[in-house]
Amino acid sequence: MTKAFDLIDFKTLAAKETNARMRIRLLALAHIKDGLSKNKASIYLKVSRNSVNNWTSLFLTKGLDGLKEKSRSGRPNALTEKQLEQFKQHVIIESIRPSGGRLMGIDFVNYIKTEFSVTYSVWNIYRLLHSLDFSWITSRSKHPKQSIEMQEAFKKLPFGNDPSHTWTRKITVC
Secondary structure: OOHHHHHOOHHHHHHHOOOHHHHHHHHHHHHHHOOOOHHHHHHHHOOOHHHHHHHHHHHHHHHHHHHOOOOOOOOOOOOOHHHHHHHHHHHHHHHOOOOOOOOOHHHHHHHHHHHHOOOOOHHHHHHHHHHOOOOOOOOOOOOOOOOHHHHHHHHOOOOOOOOOOOOOOOOOOO
16 A cells, blocks of 8 residues: 555554544555455455545545544534523522422423523433533422420430340330
């Protein structure tokens, strides 16, 4: 092929690579360097022959940088930055509500639908919350009428395994 192709040890690079997709590309080039056809290399690696052809031509034209993955844009968010900030504040306020209760994805779906006229599925709400650095952690809910004093008094009741309390048993003999 070319001098650059012969100088690079693709097997060593593949062994050090942490990205699985890049490792496959390097292994394909290693097979080709060892004398395999592109068709055989694609069969061994379980990828299409077209992919191996593309990787080879990318390497020959752009070098190792040509094999790196390009950034993926994905679908743009349906909410603007201002709307996302408003939604984030709503989640924070709802999470520290003194009345308690469990936050559910469907509640956020309804909020976004009424506030911004944008429809999200529950699945995408969870992805949106994750992208806003929220983690979905559930905790014990607090009853609105709970009493801390009663809880502390309950903690002071003696139990059978309490070493500070001695239990006596009354034995009755007939």
